[in-house]
Amino acid sequence: MASSISDNHFELSIEVPFPSQREVSIALQSLSPDREPRAGGTIKTLSASANALSVKWNAVEARSLRVSVGSFLDHLALVMETMDAFGQPALQ
Amino acid sequence: MTVVIGFEGSANKIGIGIVRDGEVLSNPRRTYITPPGQGFLPRETAKHHRGVILTVLREALDEAGLKPADIDCVAYTKGPGMGAPLLTVALVARTVAQLWGKPLVGVNHCIGHIEMGRLITGANNPTVLYVSGGNTQVIAYSERRYRIFGETIDIAVGNCLDRFARVIKISNDPSPGYNIEQMAKKGKQYIELPYTVKGMDVSFSGILSYIEDMAHKMLNSGQCTAEDLCFSLQETLFSMLVEITERAMAHCESQEVLIVGGVGCNLRLQEMMGVMCEERGARLFATDERFCIDNGAMIAQAGWEMFRVGQVTQLSDSWITQRYRTDEVEVTWRD
Known part of the structure; x- marks a missing residue:
């Protein structure tokens, strides 16, 4: 995780490891479709590597950054729980 | 035979239903009930849905006696409704669609009500x-x-x-x-x-x-x-x-x-x-x-109609929307 602050600008990057490329790809596609609310001035960028999901935020307000990160982590946890609970049968 | 699972959670009900060619195989639902004098707010409602959605999904499959492999298509409510609850439900629908390798169909909630009503009553x-x-x-x-x-x-x-x-x-x-x-x-x-x-x-x-x-x-x-x-x-x-x-x-x-x-x-x-x-x-x-109040089967039924005429929603287009008028949808499955 990395974060930096300059004048009126906040950045945060996180990497979320997954067991395989398949899980990374599923998480990326489940979490990508919805846009950030425009009013917040926060930009979130998702990308995938071989076994990790990378998320990067650019924000003008700390408050909207915190809201965005908080809800993203909630959504990520839900996607991971769903994979744990319903992932196995598809691999048959 | 075409089997569709439908996910609904646009307001204070979370429901998941499975429909096979006009037959409702399962349709479990939970309601977020607030104390007297209080309405339901988006954040709390989403939290409620999030807490029960995987249990409701398990119930839907078990009651229908089906495995994920038996399902042909995953339908979910694209809108209209409250943003946070809609998104919670869409996240699970997108994830299982990928896990199970099934196509996704985004359904207009209002169309879900209409198609369910037509199915159950036989109104032409x-x-x-x-x-x-x-x-x-x-x-x-x-x-x-x-x-x-x-x-x-x-x-x-x-x-x-x-x-x-x-x-x-x-x-x-x-x-x-x-x-x-x-x-x-x-x-x-x-x-x-x-x-x-x-x-x-x-x-x-x-x-x-x-x-x-x-x-x-x-x-x-x-x-x-x-x-x-x-x-x-x-x-x-x-x-x-x-x-x-x-x-x-x-x-x-x-x-x-x-x-x-x-x-x-x-x-x-x-x-x-x-x-x-x-x-x-x-x-x-x-x-x-059972069918008037928001439920998963209505989304499955509208999804069934859409899927049967070849309509699917790509993952990148599967964003939810709080505003989605009934007349925005082209009804490709009726003459």
């Missing part, structure tokens, strides 16, 4: 009255669209009832509307309220303000009972709905009415609509709370 080409906590529309089908003939110009009829229930602290369990309906049966006098039909449209916010303003005064002075207010409010609101439905039928020369949406399971509304239909020699179709 009805004038539809769609009444719920978030929507009030009179709809008729023409040339591949469900066209909105009349609608509320402010709040939904169910929202008016729910908020009235909050004013006089009626329980939200199982739903405010159900409790108002039961109390209304004991009402003895009709209190005159504003009647606000505007052409083909209706307005409820003024009626709500009026009753909010006078309810406590009249109750405290003993001029009327809470039961009288429930009775009077229902009679007024439902008369307005029957009036615009009848006008739409006259325009379309329709001989069928289908009532859908959560308020549609109100038996007094069905009775009043029934009287109007009888006078016109028309037929009334309605369903009970």
